[in-house]
Amino acid sequence: MTQPFVHPYLPNTAPDVKAAMLAAVGAASTDEFYADIPEGLRLDRPLDLPAPFVAEQDLVRHVDGLLGRNVSTRERLSFLGAGTYNHYVPAVVDEVINRSEFLTAYAGEPYEDHGRFQALFQYQSLMAELLNMDVVNVPTYDGFQATATSLSMAGRMSGRRGVIVASDVLPDKFSRVHDFVRTNLDLTVVPTVNGTADVAAVAALATEQTAAIWVETPSYSGAVETAIRQLADAAHAVGAVLVVGTDPVGYGVLTPPADQGADIVCGDIQSLGLHQWFGGAHAGFIAVHDDPRFVMEMPSRLFGLATTDVPGEVGFGDVAYDRTSFAHREDGKEWVGTAAALWGIAAGVYLALMGPQGMADLGETLLARTRYAQLQLSAIPGVALTDTALHLREFVVDFSAASVTAHAVVDTLRAQGIEPGVAVGEYELLVAVTEMTGQGDIDRLADAVASVVAASDTADTSTSNTEEKSA
Amino acid sequence: MTQPFVHPYLPNTAPDVKAAMLAAVGAASTDEFYADIPEGLRLDRPLDLPAPFVAEQDLVRHVDGLLGRNVSTRERLSFLGAGTYNHYVPAVVDEVINRSEFLTAYAGEPYEDHGRFQALFQYQSLMAELLNMDVVNVPTYDGFQATATSLSMAGRMSGRRGVIVASDVLPDKFSRVHDFVRTNLDLTVVPTVNGTADVAAVAALATEQTAAIWVETPSYSGAVETAIRQLADAAHAVGAVLVVGTDPVGYGVLTPPADQGADIVCGDIQSLGLHQWFGGAHAGFIAVHDDPRFVMEMPSRLFGLATTDVPGEVGFGDVAYDRTSFAHREDGKEWVGTAAALWGIAAGVYLALMGPQGMADLGETLLARTRYAQLQLSAIPGVALTDTALHLREFVVDFSAASVTAHAVVDTLRAQGIEPGVAVGEYELLVAVTEMTGQGDIDRLADAVASVVAASDTADTSTSNTEEKSA
Amino acid sequence: WDEPVIFELTTPGERGVLVSRPEPGVREAVGDVVADLPAGMRREKPAALPEMGQMRVLRHYLRLSQENLGADFNIDVGQGTCTMKYAPKVNETLISTPKLTELHPLQDQGDVQGILEIMWSLERAVAEISGMHSVSLHTSGGSTAIWTNIAMIRAYHEANGEGEQRDEVITTIFSHPSNAATAKAAGYKVITLYPDADGYPDAEALRAVIGPRTAAIMITNPEDTGIFNPRVKEWVDLAHSVGALASYDQANANGILGITRARDAGFDVCHFNLHKTFGTPHGCGGPGSGANAVSEALAPFLPGPVIVRDGDRFALDSDRPQSIGKVAPFYGVAPNLVRAYAWIMALGAEGIKAVAETAVLNNNYLMKKILEIPGASAPYATGRRRIEQVRYSWQELFEETGISSEEIGIRASDFGMHYWTSHHPYVVPQPFTLEPTESYSMAELDEYAAVLAEVAREARETPEVVRTAPHNQTVHHTHHDDLDDPERWAITWRAYQRKYFS
Amino acid sequence: WDEPVIFELTTPGERGVLVSRPEPGVREAVGDVVADLPAGMRREKPAALPEMGQMRVLRHYLRLSQENLGADFNIDVGQGTCTMKYAPKVNETLISTPKLTELHPLQDQGDVQGILEIMWSLERAVAEISGMHSVSLHTSGGSTAIWTNIAMIRAYHEANGEGEQRDEVITTIFSHPSNAATAKAAGYKVITLYPDADGYPDAEALRAVIGPRTAAIMITNPEDTGIFNPRVKEWVDLAHSVGALASYDQANANGILGITRARDAGFDVCHFNLHKTFGTPHGCGGPGSGANAVSEALAPFLPGPVIVRDGDRFALDSDRPQSIGKVAPFYGVAPNLVRAYAWIMALGAEGIKAVAETAVLNNNYLMKKILEIPGASAPYATGRRRIEQVRYSWQELFEETGISSEEIGIRASDFGMHYWTSHHPYVVPQPFTLEPTESYSMAELDEYAAVLAEVAREARETPEVVRTAPHNQTVHHTHHDDLDDPERWAITWRAYQRKYFS
Structure with missing residues (x-):
């Protein structure tokens, strides 16, 4: 190009400035700065990239056009969950995390970044109240990582390799955890019974080689584990720890696992004030009791409150920084790096807005709507629930008695603008309801499912006895 | 309701707090505070309003649902103007004006609201550079009001009633100006010739009773007045002033009216960084030279720079506050009140981002695309331009030679997702192009218009001689 | 921060945002449009705007924002008469859709049904809250809404042939000054009444001045003292008894919503400030929004066009010969109208009374x-x-x-x-x-x-x-004397440069 | 501000936001679901979260925000290695559409073509910038991307039957610590090399330790000193000569974009930090995004699923038996992927080299x-x-x-x-x-x-x-000693209350 390239993102491409800077450092051109890069490694052509949109308005038109081809769950009626949930995000949450001060900060020190330290300390503290535990980390990447790390902590603490998997685990999560821990831990899966842990079988398997028993609640199918106390006792009896993977959204009404003997509670906070973002907004928490044996195994940063030179004033800083890979490279605990701090701030704002009553109301709404959806769907001839466990937010329905595949239900309902859930087997559909799916929405789903089943009924009338399978 | 009403917007509806406050002031209930309101005036029933959505998520679903029924100009190809224009708004503009600090502030003092004073002073100063004048007001409501006030200033200064309207004026604007000034001023309209002012006729009408000659550029039809100097001379010859109503969007390349003798330049800044907002985002500017006779007639606030106790530091404050109705009620100049400050801040950010080169580029793009659209449309047999004046952004095409009404064109093109412009006569269509309507968009418009005209052609082939009317 | 005035931050050649340029095909067709401008029409010297990279512009204004005290940041009870209330953040989320920001007012009415329904519903809510018959949401501030009140009153008397006769407007000293100022601007002589010894508007004083020359009384109630005039109906009746109209400035309505209504006291016309009473943010001083509510008799004079409902369809009706015409471009400050609607719908009748x-x-x-x-x-x-x-x-x-x-x-x-x-x-x-x-x-x-x-x-x-305060602000004690001296005032940076440095 | 910790702001009974409640029809059908919970499953004491009105929560966090120094506010060159660059505001506008925020990853692929195309295009751009064959955007940070590098290397050697034999990873001291830490976490012994007298990575030292037990070299270039290793290709060749792989930490790529490429030096695998090099905002420490780029030989090991293009259609392919599996939920940090794509498209080849x-x-x-x-x-x-x-x-x-x-x-x-x-x-x-x-x-x-x-x-x-600094900050000199003492550290408010006040 003959015109000089000046870009709004690059102030010093202004020709006069660039010339002045080159003169100041005594360089004829920017090429000189690359003297250490051998000629053979230099790219001798422009990168082969699409022509850019340097005018902001053209960029907007281009990207908006691409995103405009998406059809969101606001335009569809969605019962999709399986790890990412359509909960309501209060406007104040977005306002706070979109503040430039938070959005564009990074890793400043406790003085100039006091607000970040306090906001994340508050996140830790608010989660601690919800979970009834004394220590919560600055968020790690996601619930998958939080769980993998929690199990690794159990392994490091005990020097043992055994992990008993007591609940149904989301397959993708299992994949991540397995590849992460496989060098150090062996996972043994104990099949669930009626949706929840087979406590006797798990207890029977626990030995002196067991590092941890791993429980998921709500499980992959949305079942709430009600025998955590017994599982904790089984773990403790052999010197192992109980690791509970969970979604904290229900603990306004449900008893937190810590009250039932859990040693490490971990999971994802996407439900607490984060949009769905195509599954791209997750953050993981790890909560433990205030026991140095546990705390010193945590790889993430932990922000702590400290006194200052002014009596009564509180400041913040890193607790036990020496645990981390920043401090000790491969001798630190796993590693720490840029993870998901902003999502933690979001979850903190969310919990502050909700307060105890809001979380209690939310828990009740979720329990009630889940139960309602179970009743409405299982009332359809040929449709059955797969278990009678207590469910929060998600459950599986089985269409086998109606001889309709889950994929067929999905395909038919999608044509009507409904995402009815995730097919998790030939005849099984994982359905998620939240506070965003009201009675009318659930009724619409049930009506649509009933139509599909009835249509199939006409073709195949072998639907006797299906009622009995319903809860 | 039996449950106490507690609302997130009303902290003191929390029952314990409310009781404590009532106790503190010694009142049994809030009713006591209304002792001065006679029983006969008290509403003895609840207001008859729709049931509210107290849960934020339900409110969002409701309002989003309503707004979702709108189809925006992003989803249509729009050539609509006539007072509200589809210019690009850089993202930084919205970021700044949506900052809570600016969005929720009001009328604080120069110390705690230093940022607001500086931002608006900068708006005044940036506009001043674009217009080449020394005084610009804190924005008034809109260009309609700015023009009405500018003419009133001319009347007050001269003690005369006569205003000669030299250009084509947007009818709605004329309506507003007329009702506003009619007690004090008489408007005389001089028809335009070939789209612009009939200078000779205007000059002939100017007398010692003339307070002002009023020029609009670009005019209602988008025509640029090129004889401002002569009109200014005509006004000055009789001791009147030249008031120029304008859109400042073109002054990156066009000579500002002040350089051609204008005394008061006024108009709307919607083009400078404000979205279309269904026509609900307008703000008016009034610019004058730094002459106390003019300045003291301005009703709006004027923020000025001042020295402080610290050498080199600058502070801000109100210039000549005694002009205003705040200070002197009916003896102030018209009135001042909450107007459109935030839009002024937006326009300031916009001009700072654009800089001299950006405004020059924008002006050139607008001139080029306008001319291109004129050429493409007038090349269609049966379609003609209504004048040969220089146009910026808008122009009128005439379908009479094709015997197609403007409404028919509008109706047909709307069915194709195109808003081709505003019908301003049986056969006349006012078409607006901006930097947002690229060559491809204009070509699409021209093709669609050509099809309509051709279809009509089949029915009525009397289209001879139409080419001659094209410019 | 000690953030300079923006002109001090310029660096030649930097760009803040680039603009879409004419395509080669356009250039070929139209030639050099700038060079071809008529004589004298091409700007000779570029506008002396600052030249800055995008991030520096952003940083400048973000720092200025932090030097400003929004209602969200302080206990904003000190700006009395301004009704600094919470402007709910959810309303900002709601309005930030292209479905509203990129809507043109002259689009096919079929494409704007959502906003028309919201505006119609808001009109109905304001009508119920005021007890009035019809509402217009066109004005973009409180004072211009007051102007609209008097403009309608003027048109009403003119329509009845009393335009010349009725040339006086009566107000009270603790009513907002815009009542006096707009009446004056509309051509009326203004009579201002002072309170009695107890601070109540003086009814006897009113009796003394009201008469056949009175076009209207224009009053606030409660007044800016916070005192409610218990004899307000007597005032209105008195106005009606001489053929005058009664105009109610409801800038101070926040304490009486759902408690008492303008029409119930007999008023013919009133206005609300949506940016005060109905929770739209104040925006450093606008955009605001005014709602004008009138009795059936005054409805024909409302600014035009009005929204009419036909079943589920909403349309704009411009065919209103007695209307005072336009008071602003198009149909009002749409973002504020949606915010006010959302505010009402978040609270409902019970909530508004609780407010x-x-x-x-x-x-x-x-x-x-x-x-x-x-x-x-x-x-x-x-x-x-x-x-x-x-x-x-x-x-x-x-x-x-x-x-x-x-x-x-x-x-x-x-x-x-x-x-x-x-x-x-x-x-x-x-x-x-x-x-x-x-x-x-x-x-x-x-x-x-x-x-x-x-x-x-x-x-x-x-x-x-x-x-010696301030001690803790961005700037120190500022010399305000210069601001009233034409030789020293500096309303723009260019004037400051000229007056102080040349 | 001297803003308290949020727990100090509680007032019993206040509400910050209300939740949609079960409809009467639902209640009727399901009964009292809370009372019906199994024994021990109903929370006994409400969570001790603060109770606050909405505006007070907002005010609290807005004040905290002003106590934080974002990159938009300062000349942020002091956080070296962090690549604090401008995160363009237009990208924030672009991602704030429900078309992205309210998209579920398991929707019908026909409903998510836009985001799939963006992700596919971004993969292609990263492939071109690195010279590599295939790219995965799944990871949500730089260090986890480095983990993914070593996880793929581990799977590669295992697939070749050399998993047991190759148990060492070599890195340099000025490479980011996560290279050492992730290798250790993956089960490798870590060997760290120090620079020679001139500050360049010591090639002779490499020669001394590399061998049949080496699984990979994992290095940064330029290193955190800003020094580019001119013999980098020699290092890579040496690794290949013993059957090891070469992994390139491109955290410091910002100065060499369009100048030199990983694959051109022979690397088998590399990663970029999108939140550093590609202009996504740092978010107080995440969410970030990692891009893993690999040679054709390593492509089968990339995390799954991958995006495949068929004409104008984009789809997700999960049928990849050699994949290391999931590294994170779903398909990566979508907001950052759109931001990074927009950043590249705003600059193009010429602009990126100018960067x-x-x-x-x-x-x-x-x-x-x-x-x-x-x-x-x-x-x-x-x-x-x-x-x-x-x-x-x-x-x-x-x-x-x-x-x-x-x-x-x-x-x-x-x-x-x-x-x-x-x-x-x-x-x-x-x-x-x-x-x-x-x-x-x-x-x-x-x-x-x-x-x-x-x-x-x-x-x-x-x-x-x-x-004695700081003198000009929100808080004064803070006592950090307590933070390392288990008896005194206070990682949550409840722990602080317990340790300091009981």
């Missing part, structure tokens, strides 16, 4: 706290309750210490508080007006009162601290 | 300014140019004044500047690392250098001012 009751509770609670501060008083109607605000006086403190209300206000800013020193009319000595609205908690009201108590203590014990 | 060249120009310009400050030095490779950052040392100043780099950093914060004091590894004495990126103007770089010069002057002339 009023809470605002009044807060006001009377704060009054108790303020009157406990030695040197503070609440002139007029001693011992009576007030509605939504109180005009207080520091006269006693001033007599004792020589510290003025304005000095107290500047010092209050050091504590992060607003304090409104601009109290037109200057009838109450050393005035200050506090209006707590419904948005602040008891703890916050206590904190605000404690700040004033502390400043009052300083005025007695360390008056120099107050006198 | 690198400008970053390097800025760095060498700033180095000149810094080295003019008495007491500052740039260890290693004296007189050589650096790429995108420089690790400096205040050792001379420390020897002269006793003021440490950490104290200088705290004092720098009083001037509104960041200054990174956490310089793992602690090899350079009294280190500080500056990385100006391409985003700051010459005037701003001058200002930053002037601040350090001023602090250095203070260190000599008024050392107490530096030693």
